[in-house]
Amino acid sequence: MTSGANAPIFAVVGHPNKGKSSIVATLAQDDGVAISNQSGTTRVAEPIEVKVGASSYTLVDTPGFQRPTKVLRWLQQHADSADKRQAAVAMFVGDALCQQQFPDEVELLTPIINGAAILYVVDGSRPYGTEYEAEMEILRWTGQASMALINPIENEDYVQHWQKALGQYFKVVRVFNAMQADIEKQRSVLEAFSIIKQEWQAAIEQLIAEYQSARESQQQQSVQLLAALLTRLCVFQLSQKVLTKSQAQLAKPVLQAKYIAEMNAIEKESHNTLKRLFRYHHLNSELYGLPLDDSLFDTEKWIVWGLNRNRLAAAAAMAGAATGAGIDLALAGSSLMLGALGGGLVAGSSAWFAADRIAEFKIKGLPIGGFEARQGPISNRNFPYVVLGRFLFLEQALLSRTHARRDDVVVKEGDLTEKIASMENSEQRQLHQALDRLRRQKSVDDLESVLRPLFI
């Protein structure tokens, strides 16, 4: 358990507007971190504790350097040898006048003086400049474990220049694109720190293991979500009880509109849940309406208490059989169960043939029978595949983007054919059978297991 005082702390520092907040958002896997094109977005050092299972670590998003040259000159005036440099930085942070004159530097250096390791961020798409040397020198003076991340915001044109310069100030230099860094890349940053800061090695190794299990858990929950979505959409039906067939026809447009709206809402809610699962709380996804044909409307005559002719006959047969069985019991079995058999047959067939007349009975002037207008369930063979394709497309999009990105996702059907083709033959067969059963309103035991290979 790496939480509390033993948990690693990383201060993300650098020039303003070089992607510090983007890197915090990506590493913390949280799109709630403020990111702006304007410099000076981050005004105060904001610690964010990232809990991964039982482990945790803290990322401190800091303001950028504003007066590094003057700060370095101040430090040089207060430390005439290398052994006094760290103390000079501590003195600087604690000095009331410095806090007034250099608020940004005090804010960003405070967590480092308190033990945070340094993640120094630069933009690899822009040339190296000597103006960076003052701030790198200040960071070197803190004596903390440090790593430089080259964030190629627009391109990688100057990455090599930066590597040459940064290598002189930092033990580890990595290229880390906050907009594209996959899980492996993020993990490699943590791994690198376990090497340069030995006392955090065990904690970081545990963190990496927790990240792995968190990823597996996300995958498992995605499968569960998809299974629930597919089942729910395939069986969804709306119905309305009315007195006459013409009333049922009148209800058709209302039911159709409601059905389409609710089907789309179900899918959207599922997609939103998936986004939350992957910790995207502010991501907008564009989703086009589901392809729902308009031949899903049906009217059926219902009889009593919502039972149609078949169900009424079955209910009557069961009641008759039960009554007959009671008579059989009373006769101690000497009737050879003819009571149950006969009772079932007579009651069932009576109900079947007299269903129409039963429907015409009136209680207080109102007939007990009527019609049921129904919309759905879906019968299109391709429908489950469309839902499946869109869900997998979104899942893949979430996996392949980082939490620093602020653009929308347009959900498409994706290349499901290719995905299915990559499965084993038996898995493909199971999938097709399962989706066909769902379409035919049959239950599928453990649909999650059938869908799981699609997520690998």
Add this chain to the structure above:
Amino acid sequence: MLLNTAHSQPILKQITLSLICLGGLSGILLGYGVLAGDALGRVNLLYVLMLFAFLPVLALALSILLWLSGSTKGLVGGLLELPILPRQFRVATMELASSGKRKAWLFYQTQCLTLSFALGGMLVYLLLLLGSDISFVWRSTLLEASDLLPLLQTLAIPWLFWPEAQPGLELLQQTQDFRLSAQTTDAPVLGQWWKFILAAQCTYNLLPRTLMLVVSRYRYLRQTDTPPQDISTHPSPSRLNTSTDNTALAPVVFSVGAPYILLNWADAPLQCQQSVTRFLGTATSTMDVGPLVEPESININPLDQSVVVLVKSWEPPLAELSDYLLSLPSADSISGSNSGPEAAQRFLLPLDWTEAQVVPTRSNHLNEWRRFCSTLPGWQLLQLRETP
């Protein structure tokens, strides 16, 4: 969990309630059917044991066997497929099946059904004991009292601590009944089996079913529990750590009206400086400046000399630059009045270049500088009209 079966929970609860009612009612009816006895109030002890001990044990064993064999139906599964049930019931169980939870749920429902059946039977038994005179007898053509005793003694092992509820040979002999012979046994003796039957009911029916109910409920709930968030951040990062108080953009100008001095804050290469002078006219002088260059060291006549400060457009403006710009001598600071447009103007020129060639400044970079410039009194934002 997430979306999953949350919406079908009310229906699942309805099913559970229906099964509890069905089980309880069946227990009451069957229990009454067996315990009501004949016209003389005689109840066959073996039938009672069959209903309250052997049948429950058999059903329990069957239930466990079905569970272990991986069966996804069972008694409740079969009941729920009856065509007279509402469609919602089937849909709710379909969703459970998809999520792989139907098996655990059905097992749990089976325990609800059977426990309510046991409770129904127990209720009838206690009520009849209280309000009626039940005479327990046993009848058999093949078995003698001595044959039956070992079986009953074995059954009674779990409640050895309750001697009054143990079977005895004498009691067995006294309660054996032959319908054709006249009743000879004392009535109170016929009622003595009630403790044994009560203990059997508790041991072989109520107790195991309660235990199974607890286990099955735990297993089902564990499957439906919402898993804890695997990754979380504390506090939840706010989007409020932002500065939005400066959104005004300074206007862009394209020429300097007077002789000017070019201050190279950007460390721009000579070729870039030459590009600037091609557009703006030759500077009276050019100087490299930086945060540590004292403004006093620059020879500026603020009354008739403009200043152009060259900065890197892609680098955001720092407070260091702001400090420097504000410390430069201005016409106002000397004359105390506004000078004419031809004199003492201050320009900030963000410049972008690649391989020492000036390129157009990107709009997002330019806007950053325009915002910055709008906060500096007396400073204007300058751009070259066209790149060479």
